[in-house]
Amino acid sequence: MLGIGIVGLGGIARQHLTALKVAEDEGFARCVAAADLVEDLRESHRKDWEIPAVYENHHKLLEDPNVDAVAIVLGHHLHADLTIDALNAGRHVLVEKPMAITLDECDRMIEAERAAGKILQIGLTGRFHPAVRKAREILDTNELGPVVTALSRFNKNWGYGGRRYQYRSRWMGGGMWMGNGVHAVDWLVHCVGAKAVAVKARQSTSMHYQGADDATTAFVQFANGVPGLVVVVGSAHGCATDGIEAHCALGEIQYNVRGSLRIGANNQWREVEHDGKHGFAEQYRHFAEAAAMGIRPQTSSHYGRHILEILVAAEESSITGREVHLTDYHRLPW
Ligand SMILES: NC(=O)c1ccc[n+]([C@@H]2O[C@H](COP(=O)([O-])OP(=O)(O)OC[C@H]3O[C@@H](n4cnc5c(N)ncnc54)[C@H](O)[C@@H]3O)[C@@H](O)[C@H]2O)c1
Numbered sequence: 530m531l532g533i534g535i536v537g538l539g540g541i542a543r544q545h546l547t548a549l550k551v552a553e554d555e556g557f558a559r560c561v562a563a564a565d566l567v568e569d570l571r572e573s574h575r576k577d578w579e580i581p582a583v584y585e586n587h588h589k590l591l592e593d594p595n596v597d598a599v600a601i602v603l604g605h606h607l608h609a610d611l612t613i614d615a616l617n618a619g620r621h622v623l624v625e626k627p628m629a630i631t632l633d634e635c636d637r638m639i640e641a642e643r644a645a646g647k648i649l650q651i652g653l654t655g656r657f658h659p660a661v662r663k664a665r666e667i668l669d670t671n672e673l674g675p676v677v678t679a680l681s682r683f684n685k686n687w688g689y690g691g692r693r694y695q696y697r698s699r700w701m702g703g704g705m706w707m708g709n710g711v712h713a714v715d716w717l718v719h720c721v722g723a724k725a726v727a728v729k730a731r732q733s734t735s736m737h738y739q740g741a742d743d744a745t746t747a748f749v750q751f752a753n754g755v756p757g758l759v760v761v762v763g764s765a766h767g768c769a770t771d772g773i774e775a776h777c778a779l780g781e782i783q784y785n786v787r788g789s790l791r792i793g794a795n796n797q798w799r800e801v802e803h804d805g806k807h808g809f810a811e812q813y814r815h816f817a818e819a820a821a822m823g824i825r826p827q828t829s830s831h832y833g834r835h836i837l838e839i840l841v842a843a844e845e846s847s848i849t850g851r852e853v854h855l856t857d858y859h860r861l862p863w
Pocket residue numbers: 536537538539540541542564565566567570585586587601602603604605607625626627652653654693708
């Protein structure tokens with residue numbers, strides 16, 4: 530069973546810990562340690578989740594011989610350095626999304642992964658959620674024919690008042706686009722099943738006083754000729770809407786990470802069932818299998834870098850007003 534050490538016990542750590550309880554019950558991974566700079570968080574999580582060992586920083590956690598792999602669950606500006614430290618200490622790493630905040634950081638992480646000979650998986654959780662896995666299965670059967678065009682949307686209340694400072698500053702990798710657009714871009718690439726070759730986008734900070742975007746619309750052209758649209762909004766007063774709408778040659782498919790999935794053909798919609806498994810736990814199952822077998826995970830470091838390449842191309846396009854052609858997409862295999 531893969532022993533996981535979680536670094537960062539903030540907002541999303543509970544999802545990781547819940548997933549690792551499922552993983553422990555199913556016998557493929559378990560949480561053996563955690564680290565956070567904040568003592569109260571360390572102590573409350575240790576008690577609530579029966580974590581065997583807690584540490585005040587990741588350096589101490591990396592000295593624990595029970596830690597086979599590390600989950601980096603921190604602010605975006607910290608992903609690269611902590612991932613590299615963990616790889617250099619000989620651990621497999623699952624790093625939360627986005628992979629990092631610059632492509633140079635991604636390249637350093639990829640080099641550390643290569644040198645360590647360990648697995649680096651990016652926490653692009655979307656594809657492990659049950660409705661998304663089922664949707665991919667349906668697309669793979671070709672019953673709907675090829676995807677003609679697709680729309681990926683992520684709109685949620687930005688929750689400005691409670692949003693931590695690092696997520697309100699693009700300089701620290703914040704903003705709706707980096708934090709949540711990363712999911713919407715991943716969903717689109719996963720649906721279309723090809724690499725992106727060009728991006729044209731418009732971003733704005735329309736509803737909040739912050740040094741980062743809250744609304745982006747991006748037109749993405751894929752290598753297989755399919756165009757896609759990504760609309761990502763951190764609204765001040767809106768209602769959440771998210772998911773993929775793909776128009777295929779023989780019908781439509783709509784789905785999201787919250788479990789909704791339906792296909793439409795000849796003017797009739799049909800709800801589709803799925804296995805309902807816990808998305809984060811499935812992400813850990815994939816990570817444990819990749820680590821055990823030494824195989825490249827689906828959301829590999831190269832894939833995570835490509836998603837960041839699309840995100841920064843959209844930012845560049847919004848500033849210059851021009852379409853940005855991606856130059857690195859062909860360089861790295863997924
Ligand atoms: N996959 C998803 O669906 C999903 C959802 C939400 C958030 N996330 C991602 O998860 C990551 C963390 O988000 P969050 O909202 O939980 O962050 P957060 O800011 O709430 O928590 C980060 C924690 O890390 C701790 N920390 C900082 N530096 C540390 C160090 N060197 N050693 C140990 N602890 C340290 C902080 O004290 C804090 O408690 C981000 O990348 C975010 O985008 C993913």
